[in-house]
Amino acid sequence: MAATPIQLDEHGRLRHFLTIENLPRELLVEILDHAERFTVVGDRAVKKVPLLRGRTVVNLFFEPSTRTRTTFELAAKRLSADVMNLNIEASATRKGESLSDTLRTLEAMDTDMFVVRHQDSGAPEFIARQVAPGVSVINAGDGRHAHPTQAMLDVFTIRRHKPAFEDLRVAIVGDITHSRVARSEIHALKILGVPDIRVVGPKTLLPTAIESLGVGVFHDLDEGIAGVDVVIMLRLQQERMQSALLPSGHEYFHTYGLTPARLKRAARDAIVMHPGPINRGVEIDSAVADGHQSVILQQVTHGIAVRMAVMSMVLGSHAQAA
Amino acid sequence: MPKTTDDLDVEALIATMAERLAQRIAARELADPALVGIRTGGVWIAERLRRLLDLDAPLGELDIAFYRDDFSRIGMHPTVAPSTLPFEVEDRNLVLVDDILYTGRTIRAAMNEIFDYGRPRTITLAVLIDRSGRELPIDANVYGTRLRLGADDHVKLLGPDPLRLEFCARRS
Numbered sequence: 001m002a003a004t005p006i007q008l009d010e011h012g013r014l015r016h017f018l019t020i021e022n023l024p025r026e027l028l029v030e031i032l033d034h035a036e037r038f039t040v041v042g043d044r045a046v047k048k049v050p051l052l053r054g055r056t057v058v059n060l061f062f063e064p065s066t067r068t069r070t071t072f073e074l075a076a077k078r079l080s081a082d083v084m085n086l087n088i089e090a091s092a093t094r095k096g097e098s099l100s101d102t103l104r105t106l107e108a109m110d111t112d113m114f115v116v117r118h119q120d121s122g123a124p125e126f127i128a129r130q131v132a133p134g135v136s137v138i139n140a141g142d143g144r145h146a147h148p149t150q151a152m153l154d155v156f157t158i159r160r161h162k163p164a165f166e167d168l169r170v171a172i173v174g175d176i177t178h179s180r181v182a183r184s185e186i187h188a189l190k191i192l193g194v195p196d197i198r199v200v201g202p203k204t205l206l207p208t209a210i211e212s213l214g215v216g217v218f219h220d221l222d223e224g225i226a227g228v229d230v231v232i233m234l235r236l237q238q239e240r241m242q243s244a245l246l247p248s249g250h251e252y253f254h255t256y257g258l259t260p261a262r263l264k265r266a267a268r269d270a271i272v273m274h275p276g277p278i279n280r281g282v283e284i285d286s287a288v289a290d291g292h293q294s295v296i297l298q299q300v301t302h303g304i305a306v307r308m309a310v311m312s313m314v315l316g317s318h319a320q321a322a
Numbered sequence: 323m324p325k326t327t328d329d330l331d332v333e334a335l336i337a338t339m340a341e342r343l344a345q346r347i348a349a350r351e352l353a354d355p356a357l358v359g360i361r362t363g364g365v366w367i368a369e370r371l372r373r374l375l376d377l378d379a380p381l382g383e384l385d386i387a388f389y390r391d392d393f394s395r396i397g398m399h400p401t402v403a404p405s406t407l408p409f410e411v412e413d414r415n416l417v418l419v420d421d422i423l424y425t426g427r428t429i430r431a432a433m434n435e436i437f438d439y440g441r442p443r444t445i446t447l448a449v450l451i452d453r454s455g456r457e458l459p460i461d462a463n464v465y466g467t468r469l470r471l472g473a474d475d476h477v478k479l480l481g482p483d484p485l486r487l488e489f490c491a492r493r494s
Contacts, residue, residue, distance in 0.1 A: 013397070033401040037385060040404040045411075046438035049388035316397030 006128055013317040016128045016137045017310050019146040020187040028191055032156050034309035035302070041078055042304065051312050052081040055112040059085045060102075060127075061140070062118040067276055067300065068140050068150070072115045075307035081112075099123070103130055111135065112315060121145035121180075136314035138307075144180050150275055151184035153306040154232065155192060157299050161271050162229055165189075169196040169267075171218075171225045173256065174234030174283055175205040181275045182234060186213050200224030201256065221256050225266045233258055233274045236283045249282045259285040263293065271295045332485040335450055335466030336367055340374035342464045343417065343448050347375075352415040352444060358382035360432050361402050363421030363479040367450055371419060382407040382416075389431035411440030421479040423449040426460035451477060451487075 007023070009015045014027060041049055057076040059069055069085065076083045088102065106114070113136045116124040121143030128137040141147040162168055170189055176182045176199045189197050190213070198216040199206060211217055218224030225231055236252060263272065272284075272294045280286045289296060347355055356379035359368030365383050372381055383406050387399045418432055429447060436442060448464040453471050471477065478488045 030401070034398065037387070037401065037404040040406070041388075044438055045440050048438065050434070051388045051393055312393075312398055316393060319393065319395055319397035 006125070009317055011317075014310070014313045015317045016124075016139075017148055017314055018125050018128060018137065018139045020148045020151055020184050020191065021146070023191065025191050025193070028152070028155070028188060031152055031306065031309050031313065032159060034313060035152075035156050035305040038078075038305040038308040039302070041308070042301065048078050048080055050080045052076070052079040052112075052315060055079075055081040055315060056110060057081045057083050057113045057115060057311070058106055058111045059083065059115045059140075060106070060117070061085070061087050062089075062116075062123070063141070065117055065140070067303075068117065071300065071303040072138075072140060072149075072307055075304050075311060076113075076115075078304065079308055079311060081311075084111075099126065100130060103127060107132060107135065113138065113311065115140050117141045119143055134318050136318070138310060138314065141180055144178055144183070146184045147180040147275075148184050148188075149303070149307055149310055150181050151188040152310070153299055153303040154181075154185055154273060154275070155188045156302050156306050157273060157295055158230055158271070160298075160302070161295065165192045165194050168194045168230065169198075169228040170194055170230040170232065171198045171200055171228045171266075172215075172232045172234065173200040173221065173224065173258065175236055176201055176210060176234070177205050177207045178237060179234050182232075185232065186215055190214060196228075198224050198228070221258075221262060222265055225258075225262065225270075228266045229270055231258065231263070231266055231270055231272050233272065233278075233284050235275065235277065236279055249279070253282055253285075257281070257283055257285060258288050260287050260291065263288055263291075269293075273299060276300065330467070330487050332450070332479070332487060333370075336370050336485075337374065339367070339448055339450065339464055339466045340371055343371065343446070344375055346446060346464060347417075350444070350446075352446070354379060355415040355417050355446075356380070356382060356409050357417045357419055358384055358407065358432075358436065360384050360386060360418070360420045360428060363450075363481065364419045366479070366482045366485060367421060368417075368419040371417075371448070380408045382409065384432050384435055386428060386431040386435055389435045391427055391431065405435065407436075407439050411436060411442055413441070413443050415444045415446075416442045417446045417448055419448050421450045422477055423447070423452045423460075423462050423465070424455050426456050426458035429460050430458055450479065453477060 007016050007018055041047055059072055061069055073083050115138045116127055117140040123142050124137055124139035139148055172182050198218055200218045200221055274296045278284055278289055357368040357372050359365035368381055385402050385405045446463045449462045450466040452462045452465040453469045474491050476490050480486050480488055
């Protein structure tokens with residue numbers, strides 16, 4: 001999908017957050033720096049700041065989600081905003097117009113921000129083009145297109161452990177074709193200057209022409225993770241195994257599952273990440289998921305701070321330039 | 323019309339603050355007080371006060387950006403380091419330190435933030451310069467000096483080494 005200049009206002013401030021693609025490096029760093037300030041809020045007696053007091057945030061989820069929705073909800077609440085959760089079962093025939101109608105109804109309730117997850121790529125942008133000038137939209141995952149806050153919390157977690165992006169080797173392992181997380185991660189890592197980004201997976205799960213994004217392509221896991229500083233394991237969707245793309249979960253684990261023995265091929269101090277929820281024994285061994293190199297639970301905690309940063313930046317962009 | 327700053331020696335003003343603060347701590351019997359500086363200027367002054375008063379408690383540093391009342395007018399403020407209060411706030415005698423006390427809005431924001439860490443026993447406000455122009459009912463307990471300035475006169479602390487004051491007149 002093409003870049004979306006509607007993300008930025010005329011001063012270059014982030015008005016909507018729809019995709020990482022084509023955002024300037026300084027803006028990504030600004031998100032990470034703001035997130036760093038928000039992490040301390042979670043350590044205090046009162047885990048709340050009054051920044052978005054009186055604002056209304058609507059979590060508009062057309063696709064089921066637990067982790068993403070709850071961390072967005074918690075982020076908004078820690079900013080003192082009021083939050084509504086709407087889980088909408090949308091069928092293919094109820095797109096377009098019904099989406100616009102839903103939107104108008106919610107706007108009439110003076111909503112300040114929509115956090116949108118949708119099974120169709122481009123739905124959050126469609127909504128962003130419809131909303132009133134003072135309203136912001138954040139993409140919480142659309143189709144195979146993008147999941148920008150997940151990518152930002154991943155690079156935030158990486159920066160906390162390995163701040164020198166210019167020396168980093170990162171492997172993303174698994175179902176790249178169907179992964180909006182992988183796509184957004186690749187963009188974020190590229191923009192932040194990571195020189196060695198690899199995708200690892202079976203041919204059936206790697207998109208054709210993925211090299212054009214500037215990544216190395218590997219079909220062999222041992223080869224792909226050799227010497228890397230960061231291993232990002234992707235969740236293998238159950239439906240992929242039911243389709244003809246893969247033989248079985250057991251066989252996938254045998255070839256692409258991350259075990260303690262395999263992890264030894266990465267750098268000694270490599271960190272292991274996963275966007276969750278994890279399939280133990282399918283893409284990752286429990287000993288790795290719960291091991292000392294795993295930062296999977298830190299990713300969840302960081303997700304709150306990163307979402308607080310993005311939410312306050314987009315709503316802050318509507319301030320009258322003083 | 324830049325004013326002369328020759329007669330305002332910042333280190334001498336901080337020495338005055340330290341003296342007055344020590345008197346107040348003694349008179350009020352404020353046990354084991356902890357200094358909390360407001361970033362950035364307040365932290366520079368608090369560091370010096372802590373040395374001059376030989377206090378045991380570590381220095382607290384506040385970034386009040388999330389508590390400001392101008393978010394809907396200005397948006398997010400540029401990044402500074404996050405707040406750190408490396409001690410128990412509950413039931414503590416705190417000394418809040420800032421460089422310039424002007425409208426009082428910064429102090430309002432700082433006190434709101436402090437209470438999200440716990441309920442202090444007391445808060446004493448110590449400022450380098452207590453200037454005119456208050457918009458909220460907030461007053462300094464300890465100050466280096468007082469200045470009567472117009473709404474277009476601005477004073478700013480530059481630092482950290484050396485600390486000096488910059489005056490300028492700006493039409494608002």
